[in-house]
Amino acid sequence: xxxxxxxxxxxxxxxxxxxxxxxxxxxxxxxHLLGCPECAALLLDxxxxxxxxxxxxxxxxxxQETLWRSLQSEIRKEEPVPAPLAPVVPLRxxxxxxxxxxxxxxxxxxxxxxxxxxxxxxxxxxVLSRPQLATQTVDLYSSGSRSxxxxxxxxxxPANVLLLTVILHPEKPRSTSRYRVQITRAGGEGVWTSExxxxxxxxxxxxxxxxxxxxxxxxxxxxxIHWIEETGQRIGDYELKVPGP
Amino acid sequence: xxxxxxxxQGLIEQLQTGSSRDEAFRRLFDLYSPRLYHFFIxxxxxxxxxxxxTQETFLGIYRGMETFRRDASFETWLFKIATNAFRxxxxxxxxxxxxxxxxxxxxxxxxxxxxxxxxxxVPAPGExxxxxxxSRLLRQAIDKLPEQMRKCLVLRIDQELxxxxxxxxxxxxxxxxxxxxxxxxxxxxxELGPYFQDPLTGxxxxxxx
Numbered sequence: 097x098x099x100x101x102x103x104x105x106x107x108x109x110x111x112x113x114x115x116x117x118x119x120x121x122x123x124x125x126x127x128h129l130l131g132c133p134e135c136a137a138l139l140l141d142x143x144x145x146x147x148x149x150x151x152x153x154x155x156x157x158x159x160q161e162t163l164w165r166s167l168q169s170e171i172r173k174e175e176p177v178p179a180p181l182a183p184v185v186p187l188r189x190x191x192x193x194x195x196x197x198x199x200x201x202x203x204x205x206x207x208x209x210x211x212x213x214x215x216x217x218x219x220x221x222x223v224l225s226r227p228q229l230a231t232q233t234v235d236l237y238s239s240g241s242r243s244x245x246x247x248x249x250x251x252x253x254p255a256n257v258l259l260l261t262v263i264l265h266p267e268k269p270r271s272t273s274r275y276r277v278q279i280t281r282a283g284g285e286g287v288w289t290s291e292x293x294x295x296x297x298x299x300x301x302x303x304x305x306x307x308x309x310x311x312x313x314x315x316x317x318x319x320x321i322h323w324i325e326e327t328g329q330r331i332g333d334y335e336l337k338v339p340g341p
Numbered sequence: 342x343x344x345x346x347x348x349x350q351g352l353i354e355q356l357q358t359g360s361s362r363d364e365a366f367r368r369l370f371d372l373y374s375p376r377l378y379h380f381f382i383x384x385x386x387x388x389x390x391x392x393x394x395t396q397e398t399f400l401g402i403y404r405g406m407e408t409f410r411r412d413a414s415f416e417t418w419l420f421k422i423a424t425n426a427f428r429x430x431x432x433x434x435x436x437x438x439x440x441x442x443x444x445x446x447x448x449x450x451x452x453x454x455x456x457x458x459x460x461x462x463v464p465a466p467g468e469x470x471x472x473x474x475x476s477r478l479l480r481q482a483i484d485k486l487p488e489q490m491r492k493c494l495v496l497r498i499d500q501e502l503x504x505x506x507x508x509x510x511x512x513x514x515x516x517x518x519x520x521x522x523x524x525x526x527x528x529x530x531x532e533l534g535p536y537f538q539d540p541l542t543g544x545x546x547x548x549x550x
Contacts, residue, residue, distance in 0.1 A: 110421055
């Protein structure tokens with residue numbers, strides 16, 4: 097018969113039989129017994145084990161004898177076999193050679209040197225493992241479309257950045273695909289002029305353009321960037337402040 | 342051979358102290374191996390499996406003898422080791438080795454003896470309905486009985502146990518069980534009246550005044 101609850105452990109059945117359970121535990125176990133003939137029979141047999149008549153004659157004497165011999169054999173297998181005595185070796189006086197301290201000192205020095213070398217190697221590996229920032233990107237919006245009057249500023253411009261990519265967002269829609277970008281430092285000094293043609297089937301008139309500027313041309317200072325169409329129409333004027341490294 | 346009623350504690354003491362250890366273990370084996378073997382046979386194990394489990398249990402006793410408390414019940418300890426041993430074997434899938442008679446399904450389907458008997462026993466539709474209704478009313482009435490009385494009656498009806506067995510299971514005296522069953526019958530007769538069918542005999546009680 098199947099029973100939805102798990103069967104109680106034999107310890108619980110034995111405790112119940114001995115009257116060692118609390119009242120709620122006892123009631124729960126009794127409820128289990130009502131629906132579980134298997135556990136009920138088990139408990140009755142626990143009672144039966146104390147009865148010398150329980151199972152009397154069920155085991156033939158020949159089987160009982162065979163079982164005893166088999167049990168003895170299993171027990172002998174488990175008993176520890178005494179270990180044979182080890183031959184006695186006469187103790188010899190240990191003699192330490194004179195060069196032993198020198199060898200120990202040399203080994204110690206080599207060990208210390210190797211440890212220092214390993215530490216320095218680890219530091220080097222740590223430095224080389226750090227990500228190398230080689231480029232930096234900044235979005236620029238035309239001075240006419242920004243409410244703030246001051247130029248857009250790079251927060252940092254680390255020394256290891258080799259290329260600054262500026263993304264120019266147009267203030268006015270573009271009508272052609274030929275452009276020119278002029279970059280001047282504050283005071284009118286020309287820094288960079290670039291012309292290029294962008295071949296697209298249906299150009300988006302508000303599509304921004306990326307512009308890569310080498311670090312060697314961008315010292316700290318304020319810059320003005322002009323994006324001009326081939327017709328001469330200005331698409332956007334930008335201001336950028338580049339901090340020192 | 343061991344004497345009936347030989348004190349177990351003396352044997353345990355000999356086993357634990359090491360004086361005539363082998364002899365004491367042999368006497369313990371002679372006393373309990375038939376009971377253990379019977380215990381496993383009653384769980385449905387085959388002859389060979391029951392012998393194996395008896396040996397396993399005695400090995401457990403031998404190994405754990407040092408830890409056994411002399412004031413505890415030896416039979417309870419034996420029961421725990423034996424129950425754990427057979428449950429472990431069942432978990433290992435040795436249940437397939439248990440003695441169980443297999444009946445081919447086609448015998449029942451193709452009008453074999455079982456099928457013919459079943460056909461002859463089929464009650465008339467009205468009879469079946471009445472039986473079910475009686476059974477439902479009886480269960481309802483049983484559920485209303487006081488707890489111990491109800492438990493005695495359920496074990497008597499469902500598991501067909503004797504007074505003494507019910508007494509062991511519910512930790513009552515056999516006399517108390519008898520009284521509970523007598524009173525349960527009387528209450529059911531009062532409750533069910535003309536519908537009463539004695540749950541202990543299965544006979545209808547219409548003739549009872």
